[in-house]
Structures are given as structure tokens and as C-alpha cells.
Amino acid sequence: MKKIRASARHYEQNPLKEVEFDDLETFEHTKCKPLSVVLAVEPGRRKIINFAVSKMPAKGPLSKISRKKYGPRRDERKQGWNEVLSGLAPLLSPTGVLRSDDNPHYPKLVKKHLPGITHQRVKGGRGASTGQGELKKLRYDPMFSLNHTCAMLRANLSRLFRKTWNTTKKIQGLVDHLAIYAVYHNRNLTP
Numbered sequence: 001m002k003k004i005r006a007s008a009r010h011y012e013q014n015p016l017k018e019v020e021f022d023d024l025e026t027f028e029h030t031k032c033k034p035l036s037v038v039l040a041v042e043p044g045r046r047k048i049i050n051f052a053v054s055k056m057p058a059k060g061p062l063s064k065i066s067r068k069k070y071g072p073r074r075d076e077r078k079q080g081w082n083e084v085l086s087g088l089a090p091l092l093s094p095t096g097v098l099r100s101d102d103n104p105h106y107p108k109l110v111k112k113h114l115p116g117i118t119h120q121r122v123k124g125g126r127g128a129s130t131g132q133g134e135l136k137k138l139r140y141d142p143m144f145s146l147n148h149t150c151a152m153l154r155a156n157l158s159r160l161f162r163k164t165w166n167t168t169k170k171i172q173g174l175v176d177h178l179a180i181y182a183v184y185h186n187r188n189l190t191p
Helices: 003-012 061-070 077-088 106-113 144-156 171-189
Strands: 015-026 030-042 049-053 092-101 118-122
Touching: 015 049, 015 077, 015 144, 015 171, 030 061, 030 077, 030 144, 030 171, 049 077, 049 171, 077 106, 092 106, 106 118, 144 171
Parallel strands: 015 092, 092 118
Antiparallel strands: 015 030, 030 049
């Protein structure tokens, strides 16, 4: 996990009242080796507060191919969720709100790391069009800041394009790329 240190000092002095939390999926070298990028974003200002990258097993038709070619793949998303949520604890107001999608794993982890905060779960919507999974068809997207930030990540980091020649070869390379982008994003692309 990488913390965005400059903004951490700011949020320790001015605790966050709201945070949006979810993950974006990408892959390591091949779609048979998916990765989860867990993000925490400040609504409105769209600042990236915290992130983590975790391995996950392939889903759907690729799962059989993945197991045959690469063997079983551990699901490490829970560690990523734990890292990001525990990193939010000193930055979020005790009366703050954490908004996430309706992932059934989130409530227990939120209660463990952020007791006392309000956890709002929203139903995820369908993507607006092919390749635009983060931008929703809904008239009002309750997690617009996070979804817009994910769309910006996909647009600005070539390794996150859905169809690309640029792929992540090593997880640490993705973590480093995200850390550099997060600083640039927070300083130059958001208010």
C-alpha cells in the first residue's frame, strides 16, 4: 500500500467528513492474472486519499484457462481492503461517512477499522458504454467522484486501458506508477 503523504498531514489536521471507497480491476501481464486496485477518494474534490494493489483469481470463462495455465491464484483483495481502511482511520472524522458499493465483504471490514462512522452502501449501476465501466448510465451517480477518478486513471495510465499493448509486468511497477500519478492527480488535476 502507498499512502499519499502530503495529503495525509492535511487530513490529520482537517479530518475528512466523507470518503468513497471501492476497487478498480486491471491485470498483470494477461487477463488470466487479474489485479484489484482499491481506492479511497474524497468526494467533491476527487483527491486520491489511499490505495492498494492486490492479486485476485480470474472470474468467468477465464477462470478455467487461468488455473490450467498459471495454477490457483490467491485472492488477496481482503488484505488490500484492510490496508486502505486502516489507513483511513486517522484521516476520517469519527462522525464521518464512508460510501461504497454493495460488496458483501465491506460492512464487516468497515466496522472493524472505522467503528462509529456511517457506512452508506449504494447499488452499483451498469457502465455507460463499452469500455466506460466507471461512468454509469444512472442519472445520478452517488459515487461519481470515485467513478470519475477511476475513469481518469484508465484514461491517463496506459497500462489501465481496457485494450492496450501496455500491460503491467510486475505489481510493484503498477504500485509505483499509481503513486506517481496520485501525487500529480492530487496536485494538478483536482481543486
